[in-house]
Amino acid sequence: MGFFSILVMAAALILILYPIISRGLSAYIFRATSEHRRVQFTEFGIGSAQEIERETAEVTAARQPVFDMIVAHEKDLKAELQEAVDQVHALAAAEGGFLQRSLERRLKRAHADASVEEYLTVLTDVRKSLEGQFDRERFTDVITLITERKQRVEVETKKLTEMKHALRDLLGPLPGDRITELLRSHYGQTRWDRCLHYQDKFLYRYEWDYSNPELSGLKMRTPRVEDFRGTDLEPAFAYVRDNLEAMMQPRLTLYWQFLTTDSRDAHFFGGIWPEVLGTFYLTIGAMLFAIPIGVIAAIYLCEYARPTKTVSLLRSCISTLAGVPSIVFGLFGLAFFLNTISVSESKSVLAGSLTLALMILPTVIRASEEAILAVPFTYKEAALGLGAGRWRTVLTVILPAALPGILTGIVISMGRAAGETAPIIFTAAVSVGLALSPLQTLNSPTPALPWNIYNLCTEHEAVDEIRHVQFGMVFTLVALVLMLNIIAIALRARISRKLRG
Amino acid sequence: MSTVVDAAPKHPNESSHQAGDSGITMHRMKSFAGRDDSTGIESLEVHVQSREFSIFYGDNEAVRSLSMDIPRSRVTAIIGPSGCGKSTFLRAINRMNDLIPRCHTAGELIFDDENVYDPMVDVVQLRQRIGMVFQKPNPFPKTIFDNVAYGPRLQGERNRSRLADIVERSLREAVLWDEVKDRLHDNALGLSGGQQQRMCLARALAVNPEILLMDEPTSALDPRSTASIEALIGQLRGDYTIIIVTHNMQQAARVSDFTAFMYEGLLIEYGNTTKLFTNPANKQTEDYITGRFG
Ligand SMILES: Nc1ncnc2c1ncn2[C@@H]1O[C@H](COP(=O)(O)OP(=O)(O)OP(=O)(O)O)[C@@H](O)[C@H]1O
Ligand SMILES: [Mg+2]
Numbered sequence: 001m002g003f004f005s006i007l008v009m010a011a012a013l014i015l016i017l018y019p020i021i022s023r024g025l026s027a028y029i030f031r032a033t034s035e036h037r038r039v040q041f042t043e044f045g046i047g048s049a050q051e052i053e054r055e056t057a058e059v060t061a062a063r064q065p066v067f068d069m070i071v072a073h074e075k076d077l078k079a080e081l082q083e084a085v086d087q088v089h090a091l092a093a094a095e096g097g098f099l100q101r102s103l104e105r106r107l108k109r110a111h112a113d114a115s116v117e118e119y120l121t122v123l124t125d126v127r128k129s130l131e132g133q134f135d136r137e138r139f140t141d142v143i144t145l146i147t148e149r150k151q152r153v154e155v156e157t158k159k160l161t162e163m164k165h166a167l168r169d170l171l172g173p174l175p176g177d178r179i180t181e182l183l184r185s186h187y188g189q190t191r192w193d194r195c196l197h198y199q200d201k202f203l204y205r206y207e208w209d210y211s212n213p214e215l216s217g218l219k220m221r222t223p224r225v226e227d228f229r230g231t232d233l234e235p236a237f238a239y240v241r242d243n244l245e246a247m248m249q250p251r252l253t254l255y256w257q258f259l260t261t262d263s264r265d266a267h268f269f270g271g272i273w274p275e276v277l278g279t280f281y282l283t284i285g286a287m288l289f290a291i292p293i294g295v296i297a298a299i300y301l302c303e304y305a306r307p308t309k310t311v312s313l314l315r316s317c318i319s320t321l322a323g324v325p326s327i328v329f330g331l332f333g334l335a336f337f338l339n340t341i342s343v344s345e346s347k348s349v350l351a352g353s354l355t356l357a358l359m360i361l362p363t364v365i366r367a368s369e370e371a372i373l374a375v376p377f378t379y380k381e382a383a384l385g386l387g388a389g390r391w392r393t394v395l396t397v398i399l400p401a402a403l404p405g406i407l408t409g410i411v412i413s414m415g416r417a418a419g420e421t422a423p424i425i426f427t428a429a430v431s432v433g434l435a436l437s438p439l440q441t442l443n444s445p446t447p448a449l450p451w452n453i454y455n456l457c458t459e460h461e462a463v464d465e466i467r468h469v470q471f472g473m474v475f476t477l478v479a480l481v482l483m484l485n486i487i488a489i490a491l492r493a494r495i496s497r498k499l500r501g
Numbered sequence: 502m503s504t505v506v507d508a509a510p511k512h513p514n515e516s517s518h519q520a521g522d523s524g525i526t527m528h529r530m531k532s533f534a535g536r537d538d539s540t541g542i543e544s545l546e547v548h549v550q551s552r553e554f555s556i557f558y559g560d561n562e563a564v565r566s567l568s569m570d571i572p573r574s575r576v577t578a579i580i581g582p583s584g585c586g587k588s589t590f591l592r593a594i595n596r597m598n599d600l601i602p603r604c605h606t607a608g609e610l611i612f613d614d615e616n617v618y619d620p621m622v623d624v625v626q627l628r629q630r631i632g633m634v635f636q637k638p639n640p641f642p643k644t645i646f647d648n649v650a651y652g653p654r655l656q657g658e659r660n661r662s663r664l665a666d667i668v669e670r671s672l673r674e675a676v677l678w679d680e681v682k683d684r685l686h687d688n689a690l691g692l693s694g695g696q697q698q699r700m701c702l703a704r705a706l707a708v709n710p711e712i713l714l715m716d717e718p719t720s721a722l723d724p725r726s727t728a729s730i731e732a733l734i735g736q737l738r739g740d741y742t743i744i745i746v747t748h749n750m751q752q753a754a755r756v757s758d759f760t761a762f763m764y765e766g767l768l769i770e771y772g773n774t775t776k777l778f779t780n781p782a783n784k785q786t787e788d789y790i791t792g793r794f795g
């Protein structure tokens with residue numbers, strides 16, 4: 001019967017937690033691309049150099065056709081502009097003198113290796129200077145040619161730029177790209193699901209159509225290949241559609257390092273170790289303060305305090321404290337621990353732990369009190385009858401018998417301490433940070449799961465890009481709390497069994 | 502254990518002294534050899550002396566001005582109807598009533614030339630010298646060993662082998678050793694009720710008390726366990742001063758040397774057990790022991 005009910009409870013729990021589990025697990029188990037392995041190798045030193053080299057070569061070979069098509073297409077565009085440039089050359093030669101010198105100086109920049117953009121700038125310059133001439137009527141033909149070619153190529157270039165942008169999002173930097181500082185611009189998509197998303201954005205253009213005023217905007221999906229009909233680039237789309245696997249080499253991966261590595265570039269890459277460790281420190285710290293104080297307070301209230309008005313007032317104060325919103329504790333922690341008594345110069349794990357301890361103290365006290373009051377009076381009587389003092393009775397008989405109940409209270413509050421966000425916002429949490437050593441907890445702030453989940457879901461620059469990290473964190477937090485619970489339940493069962501004989 | 506009562510030599514001819522309807526027979530009362538019916542309390546050394554001693558719960562005077570000399574190394578029983586103050590008085594002797602708020606006393610309770618209620622008295626020490634066995638067996642949820650060793654450990658005994666000696670001696674004294682010697686490190690809650698009660702007795706004995714207070718020690722037990730506890734009391738008599746509260750008049754008659762009858766907080770009659778049961782001086786006592794009220 002007991003086993004059955006545990007099964008039913010487990011089933012219900014899994015059902016409720018299913019979305020969290022399934023999405024959260026995708027941070028740990030997913031189809032990782034070659035980019036992921038490259039990131040792991042270069043940024044975290046995980047993986048073998050030869051393996052990476054071999055894979056990179058394969059992937060580059062698979063991507064090369066697309067790059068080649070881009071180069072060919074750019075060449076076509078340049079060729080169109082080249083005609084205009086040639087005309088200007090001819091004109092300059094015919095004119096001679098100052099105009100020739102000035103034009104040729106400008107044209108020098110449009111050499112064979114120059115980009116399409118460079119050509120366009122040169123032609124714009126040339127056109128301006130021709131239009132500036134007092135007898136510009138003489139150049140009308142050339143100016144018209146330049147304008148016409150430039151317009152056509154500009155339209156094409158814009159499409160090309162967009163396309164390259166989409167490709168860059170998918171594959172990472174293209175050959176010849178200037179690499180920026182931002183780490184995310186160094187790599188393509190590391191996860192296959194994101195690859196598919198960006199493949200779609202590469203293959204299709206999404207635009208809002210507001211032409212019908214009757215309707216709100218319509219999202220239009222146009223195949224990007226339409227933009228490049230008849231050009232060298234046309235086959236690139238079919239190629240990317242059909243060969244993405246070869247270009248990215250997705251492989252099902254158990255990325256357990258998600259738990260044990262830190263993150264790079266605002267959680268775009270890497271894991272959540274600093275957050276996990278921070279949560280751990282904060283929870284343990286809170287327990288370190290709350291358990292002794294809470295249990296001693298409960299012992300005092302149950303065993304020592306005479307039932308006076310003050311004590312009953314104290315009791316109701318404790319109950320009230322249990323219902324105070326956690327943000328109030330957070331602000332109190334800031335005002336008291338940091339601003340008034342300055343336990344540390346700025347936010348720190350210490351201040352956060354103290355604040356959390358304060359928040360869970362009422363729960364610990366109440367649970368301990370109940371557990372102590374539930375200890376049969378006969379135990380106390382027996383101990384006192386044998387000549388034990390009050391304190392000895394508490395230590396040797398009452399506390400051991402009350403331990404299971406006290407543990408329950410501790411577990412409940414432990415889960416709360418691990419999951420609360422508000423108390424640590426002002427006292428302990430930062431969005432980005434490294435894992436701390438135990439000594440650093442005295443004066444350094446830390447990232448922590450609850451705060452970083454909130455932070456990543458709301459304030460991150462690319463919330464949609466790191467959904468897996470968000471859910472991975474949630475999952476880890478849930479698993480952590482669940483684990484603490486299971487440990488405590490097992491511990492409790494063991495102690496109870498020992499007490500019962 | 503269970504055979505002690507039955508195994509006692511039967512003297513059918515002595516069963517003539519019938520004490521009314523309660524069915525107490527003198528041959529039963531003589532189960533424990535060594536009882537000397539002719540000795541009066543006056544000739545014995547007094548161990549605990551109650552002088553005009555009263556106990557109050559708030560305004561309610563539960564024990565009224567009780568004066569009584571309890572002799573050393575004898576078994577003294579306290580009987581009386583429910584609510585007459587037996588437990589209250591018994592618990593007052595080692596100050597267990599201190600636990601109850603609003604409970605206070607008047608008069609004197611002399612033990613070892615000192616008033617037990619003197620502010621200078623060390624309660625912890627007092628309770629070590631005056632042990633107590635409660636109505637319901639109340640073992641700690643610990644092993645049998647730890648239960649019996651609890652008192653000695655309180656007194657600072659840490660030596661493992663000496664503790665083991667004390668535990669064995671106490672359990673032997675409580676006639677429990679043979680039953681539990683192989684399971685000393687099992688939880689005491691796994692023992693039967695009777696065994697638990699004997700273990701509690703062993704636990705009380707382990708601190709070498711001078712006096713043992715027993716508040717209805719067999720009321721929660723079956724007849725076999727009751728018999729074994731009663732036999733035990735008989736064996737401990739002589740080494741310890743035992744004060745036992747009981748509702749069971751046969752039991753009082755069987756195990757005690759002296760009996761006190763209390764009624765509504767007053768001590769009505771106190772004296773030699775045989776005399777009190779066979780020839781009570783007071784009408785109320787007679788009514789009570791013959792079962793006319795109570
Ligand atoms: N904790 C207490 N607070 C207040 N009054 C009490 C308390 N314990 C006992 N009394 C009262 O004191 C009186 C004597 O009680 P006590 O328990 O000594 O009786 P008793 O002779 O032991 O009865 P029983 O045979 O039922 O155990 C009773 O009137 C009872 O109501
Ligand atoms: Mg009683």
